[in-house]
Amino acid sequence: MLWGTEIYNNTSLSMKVREVLYQCKSQYQMIEIFDTYDYGKVLMLDGCMMVSEADEFFYHETISHLPISLLKKAQNVLVLGGGDGGTVREVARYDQVKNIDLVEIDGDVINACKKYLPTVSVGFNNPKVNTYVQDANVFLETVKDKTYDLVICDGSDPVGFAEVLIQRNFYQLIQRVLGDNGIFITQTGSPLSQKEELQSTWTNLSSVFPHCKIAWSVVPIYPGAFWSFMIASNEELPTQAMNPEPLPEGLSFWCREYLASTLTTPNFVREIIEL
Numbered sequence: 001m002l003w004g005t006e007i008y009n010n011t012s013l014s015m016k017v018r019e020v021l022y023q024c025k026s027q028y029q030m031i032e033i034f035d036t037y038d039y040g041k042v043l044m045l046d047g048c049m050m051v052s053e054a055d056e057f058f059y060h061e062t063i064s065h066l067p068i069s070l071l072k073k074a075q076n077v078l079v080l081g082g083g084d085g086g087t088v089r090e091v092a093r094y095d096q097v098k099n100i101d102l103v104e105i106d107g108d109v110i111n112a113c114k115k116y117l118p119t120v121s122v123g124f125n126n127p128k129v130n131t132y133v134q135d136a137n138v139f140l141e142t143v144k145d146k147t148y149d150l151v152i153c154d155g156s157d158p159v160g161f162a163e164v165l166i167q168r169n170f171y172q173l174i175q176r177v178l179g180d181n182g183i184f185i186t187q188t189g190s191p192l193s194q195k196e197e198l199q200s201t202w203t204n205l206s207s208v209f210p211h212c213k214i215a216w217s218v219v220p221i222y223p224g225a226f227w228s229f230m231i232a233s234n235e236e237l238p239t240q241a242m243n244p245e246p247l248p249e250g251l252s253f254w255c256r257e258y259l260a261s262t263l264t265t266p267n268f269v270r271e272i273i274e275l
């Protein structure tokens with residue numbers, strides 16, 4: 001009997017595996033895709049759960065529809081990471097979105113997800129999506145000032161090669177490419193099991209951007225299940241929906257009513273980031 005297990009500090013989450021579909025050590029990380037009994041196909045990177053077919057909608061709908069709801073218009077979007085394709089799948093649903101650049105460092109993740117996770121990676125088939133297999137920092141250096149309405153960082157936990165994703169220098173590069181009233185959103189981990197990462201991310205982000213907020217969602221397969229996101233802008237962030245385009249049909253989680261809840265910071269999170 002085989003189990004796919006993520007061990008995070010002193011806690012683990014295991015899924016019973018029906019079949020190992022893919023295992024490969026890429027230039028950057030160990031990539032595994034399992035067919036599990038309860039969560040469908042699951043992508044793990046370096047032993048961390050990234051995406052399951054059963055629950056990916058919580059994460060991908062939040063990281064996409066939350067910032068788009070807050071923008072008057074999202075025409076030009078940059079996704080950093082997101083090599084499974086789930087985030088671009090959601091962003092591409094809007095008519096107002098005309099161009100999406102996705103920059104993923106590990107081409108092997110993209111190829112594996114295209115083959116084994118088609119309901120997630122379907123986003124890559126959209127003609128609005130341009131895919132660059134490149135280091136996000138290197139890509140950002142080549143971009144003109146104020147190019148994007150929205151920048152989404154859909155990265156891994158900030159360890160190893162992904163450690164740069166919570167550094168000030170990275171946020172400064174993003175700040176430069178955000179247009180007027182543009183919004184940046186990044187996944188920022190579990191307030192239950194990744195308190196230190198949350199603190200340092202908030203410190204770095206709020207030292208670069210004058211306006212920052214924290215949002216939350218649930219992701220059952222991630223450590224702690226209660227998951228945080230941070231949004232940032234050079235201008236004041238709205239507190240209610242600004243986008244006139246109706247939400248795409250057929251969403252599983254995100255709805256207009258959820259916006260106010262996700263932007264409400266629970267007291268235990270306030271205490272961590274000293275808000």
Ligand code: SPD
Nearest residue numbers: 050082084154155156157
């Ligand atoms: N602890 C896992 C954090 C992973 C965040 N990114 C997931 C990628 C989904 N597109």
